Amino acid sequence: MIEFEHLHHVSLAVRELERARKFYSEVLGLKEIQRPPFDSKGIWYAVGPQQLHLLENPAGDTLRESGISTIDGHFAVWVKSYSATIAWLEAASISYEARPDSRAGFAQIFVLDPDHNIIEFDSAYGS
Known part of the structure; x- marks a missing residue:
């Protein structure tokens, strides 16, 4: 059995x-961290x-083209405040x-990045 951490x-x-x-850096405000010098281009x-x-992946052959579908692959981040996240997204258009x-x-909020990757923001009800 695998013991996941x-x-x-x-x-x-x-x-x-x-x-x-x-x-991801300027609009969402995530902090970039050091990435090893792989042959591919990327950001962590x-x-x-x-x-x-x-x-x-400039060819884009693995990237989706459609809008938000909650049954499609995505990642989710828990946020402190639902209302503050909505306000931030609206301010950033x-x-x-x-x-x-x-x-x-x-509570859930779904957005698309420029390549149509789905990002989910989750928080407690009424936050």
Whole structure:
């Protein structure tokens, strides 16, 4: 039996690394961390104790084209405040799908990055 400890990182493919950096660094405010000198192009971010790895794939052959679908692959980040996250997204003119009374047992907000990767922000109801 495998003894799991925690999720270490999530990797996402992006078409243009600098466009992705602008979104994740400047718009979402994630902190970039050092990445080993791999042959591929990429950026690593700290998301609490876990990491988000962006990997440039200019061909885009593994990237989705459609809008938000909650049954498609995505990653989720727990946030302190649902209302503050909504306000931040609106101030940054980022379209989102809000589910304040989700059946999941917590509030959910879904957004797309520039390459249509789905990001879910979760928080306690009424936060």
